[in-house]
Amino acid sequence: MTFYSFAKTVVYSIFKPLYRIEIVGAENMPKEGGVLLCANHIHNFDPPVVGITAPRPxxxxxxxxxxxxxxxxxxxxxxxxxxxxxxxxxxxxLRKGLAVLKEGNVLGLFPEGTRSKNGEVGKGLAGAGFFALRSDCYVVPCAIIGPYKAFNKLKVVFGKPIQMDELRQRKASAEEVTDTIMNEIKLIMKSNK
Structure with missing residues (x-):
């Protein structure tokens, strides 16, 4: 067992009952190939929560x-x-992130760059769009629907991969691609309230 798998098991066993985590749409994560996993950011615990609920490292x-x-x-x-x-x-x-994707791994990003103070999805930074355009990875939106309160339900929803072909073909800007990703996260949140 790798250290990552061990840590995932330990954290999962604590967080799952504490936050009554519900995982939706894990089957939307491609089983192989590079994946850019983009989630909203509401709490310091978001990285471990995404890490323990995602079906791949x-x-x-x-x-x-x-x-x-x-x-x-x-x-x-x-x-x-x-x-x-x-x-x-x-x-x-940026080089390291592209290498992660090109090696067929999952790169997790919180495109907003900082936590949302009010739980609303904010504007994303161009970095997410950069990675989506510079690689042929899948782009999977993810919504963390809180709040982080002990024994309240916390929902983690993985959306279907975003169709990137048209955006890549017409060489859309990194900002436009990031906006597309953030809009998908907002739609997931709206339909899972």
């Missing part, structure tokens, strides 16, 4: 500061996370 971009925290830094490193510098274009993180 997820590689997350994580803010660089986490990697310098004793113990936590080593932990996130062993959980397939890699650092990204916030507030600037981080070429190394």
């Amino acid at each position: 997820v590689h997350f971009m994580a803010k660089e500061e986490l990697f310098s925290v004793p113990v936590l830094g080593k932990l996130v490193n062993h959980l397939n996370a890699f650092p990204v510098k916030r507030g600037m274009s981080d070429r190394e993180a």
Whole structure:
């Protein structure tokens, strides 16, 4: 058993009963090939929750500061996370993210870049669109429907892969692709309230 699988089992056994997590649409995740998994961001626990509910291991971009925290830094490193510098274009993180997708793995992103204060889906950053356009990966929208309150139901909904062919063919901008992804997340939230 890998460390990732072990950690997933441990966290799942704590979070599933605590937040009464309901998983919807896990079958929408392609079983193989690169997947860009994009979710809304409402809480610090979103990365572990997406990680334990996704049917495949997820590689997350994580803010660089986490990697310098004793113990936590080593932990996130062993959980397939890699650092990204916030507030600037981080070429190394972009290269690493593309490599994850090209190797046929799942790259998890929270396109808003920061947590929503009111639970509403905010504007996404162009990075999600960049990854979607620069690779031939599947793009799977995911909605985390809270709140994170003990013994209240938390729902994680994986949508069907977004059709990217037309956007890629007409060379849509990264911003337009990100907006498309965020709109899909909003639609999932609306239909799963």
